[in-house]
Amino acid sequence: MKKPTELEAQTLGDWAYLAVDKHFDKTLKHEDDVLKDRDPEALHQMRVGMRRLRSAVNGFAPALDLPKAAKEQNIAKVARVLGALRDLDVLKEALQNQYQPALPKSEQKSLKTVLDYLAKQRKKALEQVQSTLEHKDYQNLKHDFKKWLKQPQYRELAQVPIRDVLPDLLLPSASKLFLHPAWLVGVHSETKGFGVPSPLEQDRVEELLGAQGLVLHSLRKQTKRSRYQMELFTDFYEPTYEAYVNDLKEIQEILGQIQDCFVLGEFLTNALDSKSQKVLPTLVDKLAQTRYQAWQKWQPLHQKYLNPRIRNALHLELLKPISDVIRG
Numbered sequence: 001m002k003k004p005t006e007l008e009a010q011t012l013g014d015w016a017y018l019a020v021d022k023h024f025d026k027t028l029k030h031e032d033d034v035l036k037d038r039d040p041e042a043l044h045q046m047r048v049g050m051r052r053l054r055s056a057v058n059g060f061a062p063a064l065d066l067p068k069a070a071k072e073q074n075i076a077k078v079a080r081v082l083g084a085l086r087d088l089d090v091l092k093e094a095l096q097n098q099y100q101p102a103l104p105k106s107e108q109k110s111l112k113t114v115l116d117y118l119a120k121q122r123k124k125a126l127e128q129v130q131s132t133l134e135h136k137d138y139q140n141l142k143h144d145f146k147k148w149l150k151q152p153q154y155r156e157l158a159q160v161p162i163r164d165v166l167p168d169l170l171l172p173s174a175s176k177l178f179l180h181p182a183w184l185v186g187v188h189s190e191t192k193g194f195g196v197p198s199p200l201e202q203d204r205v206e207e208l209l210g211a212q213g214l215v216l217h218s219l220r221k222q223t224k225r226s227r228y229q230m231e232l233f234t235d236f237y238e239p240t241y242e243a244y245v246n247d248l249k250e251i252q253e254i255l256g257q258i259q260d261c262f263v264l265g266e267f268l269t270n271a272l273d274s275k276s277q278k279v280l281p282t283l284v285d286k287l288a289q290t291r292y293q294a295w296q297k298w299q300p301l302h303q304k305y306l307n308p309r310i311r312n313a314l315h316l317e318l319l320k321p322i323s324d325v326i327r328g
Contacts, residue, residue: 012165013158016060017149019232023053024145034082035133037126040089047086050079055228059169063158067144074141081132085125091264092118103282110272110279117271163321166236170318173226178311182219185212187306197302202292209291213262220255223248236321244314251301257294261287 004014026049033042054075057064061072092115100111132138157165186208187195200208209216227248234242265287268276277284304310 010161011158012060012063012160012162012169013152013154015162015232016056016063016154016158017152019056019060020053020064020145021149023049023056024149027053028142031133035130040086040093043082043086043089043129047079047082050075050082051224052228054079055225056232058225059173059229059232063154065153065155066148069137069140069144070148074137078132078138078141081129085122085129087263088118088122088125090260091267092122094260094264099283099286102286103280107280107282111283114268114271114280118267163236166233166321167319170230170233171315173229174315174318177219177222177226178305180219180222182212182215183302183306185215186302195306197299197306199299200295202288205292205295206288209258209262209295213258216255217259217262220252220259223252223255227252233321237317238322241317244317247301247304251298251305254294254298254301258291258298261291261294 004010004017009015009018027046030042030046030049033039034046054072057066057070057072057075095111095115095118100108103111184195186198186200186205188198227245230241230245230248234245265276265284268280268283272279
């Protein structure tokens with residue numbers, strides 16, 4: 001099977017190749033800047049490239065025959081190491097730009113302690129990233145992907161026209177998304193159906209997130225996986241499809257804001273030996289406010305996608321790719 005161009009791509013294998021090629025190239029593009037710690041944005045882009053490469057390998061698994069080192073679990077290991085460093089950069093940016101300007105002088109010294117602690121943790125995380133990218137496992141991963149891209153190998157299903165199997169590719173991910181237990185967090189149970197999200201005061205939201213925050217974080221990860229997969233195929237659907245993708249992006253971002261607050265709160269506790277509430281009360285209060293604001297943004301989307309008609313409409317949309325794809 002020859003290597004396709006985007007204009008020629010017709011089969012499942014063609015589109016699998018294009019996805020792997022695109023995201024692997026993006027990963028390599030930023031590798032040198034990450035190794036030399038030149039730009040936090042390069043780290044972000046390489047992490048995104050790795051995550052999307054992983055999604056492509058997983059989503060197109062029925063068509064791909066990849067070498068041993070180019071497997072999903074090996075991509076995931078690298079992505080996790082990149083993610084640990086990126087998370088620290090996100091914390092630093094939030095502390096310095098979002099929260100520090102609003103803190104009273106009495107809390108600035110304690111925040112400096114936190115930032116010094118963060119700098120030490122970041123140094124360790126950077127060393128881990130550099131070690132990982134220089135290790136033979138990562139070099140083998142790159143070698144095997146380059147080898148596969150020069151001479152791609154496929155399974156038999158790769159010959160099937162992409163339109164014939166698109167629903168089968170996309171529906172399992174949508175089902176996992178909508179069967180996630182986090183949709184029931186903060187919902188009044190009813191005899192029939194999913195019920196309605198409850199309007200909650202901030203204290204109740206704090207209790208709920210304290211108990212169910214990890215479940216919501218898991219929903220965020222599943223939303224991201226579904227979004228990444230759906231984004232591969234926007235050319236094959238009507239604009240309604242892209243509107244669903246945009247909703248998934250918004251859900252991912254909102255739930256990410258909630259998770260970031262929890263991560264930052266835990267980091268403050270570690271940096272200050274469990275004294276964050278005592279020495280940084282303003283910051284702790286602002287984190288709670290940010291969580292509550294994100295929760296309120298989440299509610300309209302939460303209610304929308306609890307509606308069986310919306311869910312069914314999305315499933316039906318996935319079932320009807322358009323017959324002619326026009327590419328610019």
